[in-house]
Amino acid sequence: MEYIRIENDFPRITHSAVTLGKFDGIHRGHRKLVEKIIGQKEEGAQAVVLALGNASRTILTKEERCRLLEKLGVDILLECPLNDRIRHMKAENFIKEILVGDLQASYVAVGEDFRFGFERKGTPQMLKEYGRKYGFDVEILPKEMDGRRKISSTFIREELSRGNMEKFHALMGMDFSVEGEVEHGRGMGHKYLLPTTNLIPSGEKLMPPNGVYITVSYFKERTYQGITNIGYKPTVGGEKFLGVETYLFDCHEDLYGQYCRVDFKKFLRPEQKFTSLEALKKQLEKDAVKGQEYFRKEK
Numbered sequence: 001m002e003y004i005r006i007e008n009d010f011p012r013i014t015h016s017a018v019t020l021g022k023f024d025g026i027h028r029g030h031r032k033l034v035e036k037i038i039g040q041k042e043e044g045a046q047a048v049v050l051a052l053g054n055a056s057r058t059i060l061t062k063e064e065r066c067r068l069l070e071k072l073g074v075d076i077l078l079e080c081p082l083n084d085r086i087r088h089m090k091a092e093n094f095i096k097e098i099l100v101g102d103l104q105a106s107y108v109a110v111g112e113d114f115r116f117g118f119e120r121k122g123t124p125q126m127l128k129e130y131g132r133k134y135g136f137d138v139e140i141l142p143k144e145m146d147g148r149r150k151i152s153s154t155f156i157r158e159e160l161s162r163g164n165m166e167k168f169h170a171l172m173g174m175d176f177s178v179e180g181e182v183e184h185g186r187g188m189g190h191k192y193l194l195p196t197t198n199l200i201p202s203g204e205k206l207m208p209p210n211g212v213y214i215t216v217s218y219f220k221e222r223t224y225q226g227i228t229n230i231g232y233k234p235t236v237g238g239e240k241f242l243g244v245e246t247y248l249f250d251c252h253e254d255l256y257g258q259y260c261r262v263d264f265k266k267f268l269r270p271e272q273k274f275t276s277l278e279a280l281k282k283q284l285e286k287d288a289v290k291g292q293e294y295f296r297k298e299k
């Protein structure tokens with residue numbers, strides 16, 4: 001997949017099938033749109049995701065979004081910040097200059113509530129009208145539902161901020177995850193408590209509340225179940241950086257420097273400041289039992 005961050009002009013593409021949106025995290029609704037443009041590859045079109053927006057913290061990092069879209073079969077990801085040029089461009093001009101002129105779209109797929117152009121006046125219906133005029137097909141997809149509520153980035157952000165990992169999975173079609181290289185902590189874990197693999201999450205990423213979660217950690221060679229704390233470790237003096245540290249069940253390996261992805265399954269409790277290391281240790285043992293029970297029941 002080609003990844004292009006638009007600074008000024010759009011690239012010229014000879015034949016494309018485009019989906020437009022913010023795509024802050026690719027949820028189940030977004031996946032439907034992506035499937036639609038992938039379907040057009042048979043017609044000789046390049047499958048193009050045009051992601052418009054400039055959110056500071058996002059549900060997926062740019063890298064995670066890139067990887068996911070590539071896996072889904074997208075040919076080109078155009079990342080377009082909402083700069084003055086784009087925000088002031090009239091919807092008609094956006095269609096004429098960008099969709100028709102630059103991208104030579106033969107097909108456009110958008111969700112029913114998509115808005116674009118100056119004052120957000122561009123609508124899916126307007127795309128349809130211009131499609132008839134310029135000769136591109138437009139498909140308007142209804143929002144995917146979760147029960148009676150429409151799936152949206154706002155919905156996912158809300159559930160994430162509550163630590164509802166099960167709902168996150170249901171809406172996104174994938175677990176919330178954090179990845180990175182295993183870093184050195186202060187080495188206190190294995191001495192006084194439990195050994196933990198420490199990751200520093202990307203600052204781009206929207207995080208669930210600080211606390212303890214049941215998780216699965218994927219390393220290159222191996223997969224481990226475990227429990228993870230997200231937070232600043234107030235009991236042991238506190239850290240400046242938000243850490244993600246995992247005690248892996250049935251693991252005795254040295255994992256420093258290895259790349260790892262931690263998938264979050266369930267929230268157990270908020271991070272707490274304990275009065276002693278012994279009190280924290282007792283709690284960690286209880287957390288570990290809950291984690292092990294969760295995986296036993298899952299089988």
Ligand SMILES: Cc1cc2nc3c(=O)[nH]c(=O)nc-3n(C[C@H](O)[C@H](O)[C@H](O)COP(=O)(O)O)c2cc1C
Nearest residue numbers: 185186187188189227229233234235236247271272
């Ligand atoms: C499952 C789990 C739960 C934790 N919960 C807390 C907590 O509630 N409060 C806290 O201050 N630290 C908590 N910690 C962090 C420990 O204080 C930390 O792992 C220990 O101090 C080792 O730190 P180090 O890796 O920097 O040596 C938790 C760690 C794990 C693995």
Ligand SMILES: Nc1ncnc2c1ncn2[C@@H]1O[C@H](COP(=O)(O)OP(=O)(O)O)[C@@H](O)[C@H]1O
Nearest residue numbers: 184185186187189190195196248251254255256
């Ligand atoms: N069961 C386990 N869970 C997590 N890490 C483990 C485990 N067994 C061994 N390790 C190793 O121990 C290291 C963590 O030890 P720890 O005392 O917590 O040090 P640090 O403060 O550097 O995290 C991990 O990086 C990993 O290489």
